[in-house]
Amino acid sequence: MTTVGTVFANVQNKHSAPGICTHSGQALLHLYRATGDAAYLDLLYAIAGAIPQFVSREDRPIRSQDGRAMPSGWINERVNTSDWDNNLGGIFYGSTWCEIALLLTYAELPGLYVDLETQRYWTMEPIDVQFTDQGVRITNRSAFKARIKVLMEGALERRQPLELDGFCGKRIELDAGQTSTLPC
Numbered sequence: 001m002t003t004v005g006t007v008f009a010n011v012q013n014k015h016s017a018p019g020i021c022t023h024s025g026q027a028l029l030h031l032y033r034a035t036g037d038a039a040y041l042d043l044l045y046a047i048a049g050a051i052p053q054f055v056s057r058e059d060r061p062i063r064s065q066d067g068r069a070m071p072s073g074w075i076n077e078r079v080n081t082s083d084w085d086n087n088l089g090g091i092f093y094g095s096t097w098c099e100i101a102l103l104l105t106y107a108e109l110p111g112l113y114v115d116l117e118t119q120r121y122w123t124m125e126p127i128d129v130q131f132t133d134q135g136v137r138i139t140n141r142s143a144f145k146a147r148i149k150v151l152m153e154g155a156l157e158r159r160q161p162l163e164l165d166g167f168c169g170k171r172i173e174l175d176a177g178q179t180s181t182l183p184c
Contacts, residue, residue: 005050006079014084017077018054019101020047024108033158041113041122048109048124051102054079065090075099110151112138116184117154127174135183140174148172152184 006016019025028044031037054075056062061069062076070076075098076091111125114136121129126142140146150170174180 001053001079002050003079003081005046005048007047014082016079016081018051018075018079018098019105022097022100022104024048024101024104026104026108029109029113030162033162036155036158038118038120044109045113045122045124048105051075051098051105052124054098055102062091064093066093068093070095073099075102109149111146111148112150114150114152114184115154116152132181135181137179137181138172138174139179140176143176145176146172146174148174150182152182 003016006018007020008016009021025044025047028040032040032044054062056070056072056074058072061072062074063069064076070093074095076094077096077098078091080089080091105124109124112121112123112127112129114121114129119131121136123129125146125148126140127146127148128139128141130137136152138148148171150172152170170182172180172182
């Protein structure tokens with residue numbers, strides 16, 4: 001597991017966490033849309049992309065310090081990278097707010113954001129993206145089916161507020177290893 005994208009809430013806790021506490025980070029998307037400053041999306045997608053690796057799954061259970069496998073779907077709030085509590089790398093057994101942060105991230109953010117003017121993209125999905133003459137080519141490089149919400153826009157569209165479902169129905173489903181092209 002990588003700690004890039006985990007969040008330190010404060011120096012007192014001395015550990016980072018997967019996600020922003022009970023928040024998707026959607027405010028960072030709005031800041032990018034208002035300013036065009038890519039640093040906001042760089043940060044947002046580092047955070048959003050880190051969370052799924054901390055989910056305990058049936059095929060890859062995450063164990064607590066005492067050896068118990070956390071149930072599928074649980075996420076612990078601690079990413080311990082120091083020995084502040086004599087538990088370097090370990091976690092306690094328990095379900096935490098990080099599960100809500102992951103649900104909000106999936107519900108409120110596009111899995112793929114494409115800036116059509118700069119031809120830059122940001123994704124929290126395990127996909128490969130290429131710009132072609134036909135549009136944006138997307139390949140699912142995971143072992144799982146991907147259901148991706150896509151938001152493609154330029155500066156003109158960014159000036160308009162997002163609708164409640166700001167993705168305008170642009171969704172793509174890709175089987176493991178499948179490739180598809182979305183027209184721009």
